[in-house]
Amino acid sequence: MDVKLFGLIAEKAGTERMQLSAPDTDALLRALEQHIPGLSSLSYALAVDRKIVRDNVKLGGGEEIALLPPFAGG
Amino acid sequence: MDVKLFGLIAEKAGTERMQLSAPDTDALLRALEQHIPGLSSLSYALAVDRKIVRDNVKLGGGEEIALLPPFAGG
């Protein structure tokens, strides 16, 4: 699945997009932490279909996934 | 002394200025109530030198006096 990266996380990853597959969000985050140096020490949220998800949820593969560093709007 | 009238009070009095003399504000108000029809039934404040005065104060004659109906700014 396609994972969108933003702000500091996109900077650390050196890209705004990543292709990964995982059966659920916990597995996806483990894969992301392997691919993005220092991700585990950063503060971030995971969005599935534009909603922030805190618990582990199953993924079918068609979801819109995004990794969001702290917000800074306004 | 010169008494400035505003808004509804100026309308009732038919003028924006009145010349009266009185030794204190209580006496001045009695004189004003005689000159302005219906004043006693209206809600108003008296300002001496641009400050609202509630108690009776002595007047020397050089003060700036104003009769103020309810405020409506904003």
Next chain:
Amino acid sequence: MSETKTHKKRDIFVEGPIDPAFIAESIAKHSTKHDIGAHEIFLGQVRADELKSPQGMATRGPATGNQQPTTVQAIEYTAYRDMANEQMAAIREEAFARWPITCLHVHHSQGIIKAGELCFFVFASSAHRQMAREAVAYVTDEVKKRLPIFGKEIFQGGGHQWKHNT
């Protein structure tokens, strides 16, 4: 803002409605102040209020023309200008004493302001939003309470009544 500026004699009154272009200019002037992070603005607009009860007409003058006035067409503002400006100077000092705001601008209309036009403009700026927000709320409320400004609501079809803040 320096002590000198705070005590400067200011006249808040403008003849006629407040022009949105004037508000834009006022905002734009702050672009050189790089310690400002937040602006809060209040604008008063004349409402075409409907007259609800005959008691509301108690203070109106003799009706001219149509005997059934319905909605407010305009408000004619007059003020005891010297006292209003003195009261405003006091409110300004209270606001600067209470909040670390960078600047505060207040303007009020005199004369006839039609429904839909702007009659009152309060504008505060600060580093962070909370201060400007609280200062504008305070100043707006105090101006309405303490400034000797009078409003004659002129009805469509003739007649009027005197507005008063509650």
Next chain:
Amino acid sequence: MSETKTHKKRDIFVEGPIDPAFIAESIAKHSTKHDIGAHEIFLGQVRADELKSPQGMATRGPATGNQQPTTVQAIEYTAYRDMANEQMAAIREEAFARWPITCLHVHHSQGIIKAGELCFFVFASSAHRQMAREAVAYVTDEVKKRLPIFGKEIFQGGGHQWKHNT
């Protein structure tokens, strides 16, 4: 505001700074709405913050040129635009459910906004001041909390760090 209008797909993002002339136009458009008595506006302006401690630099990228960056020269805003607009639609509905406001307009910048320029515009109107005031405070705070907008603070002389709302 009608149900249809409330649910209309809106995009709050504008490229570059918010122009004071745009704010003036937005205000002027309300002159035909004669039930409005109060407008409340919040504007966010980019501050030239000074970097206070070396810890503040923890997340900055490799410095280019000058190794001692001092003040913020600009913020580059990026956003997860679809999610931000969905969150905004939710906040909008909450505001209309809670206060009898006539309208609500929100705009946020994308791209590089220099110190002194405007990046955020919240505008609510209502019959009386209390509702617009409370709605603008709520919407401003919720936008800062809930919209996935990211800000790269670019320092004078090179280097940057990522802003985050507290």
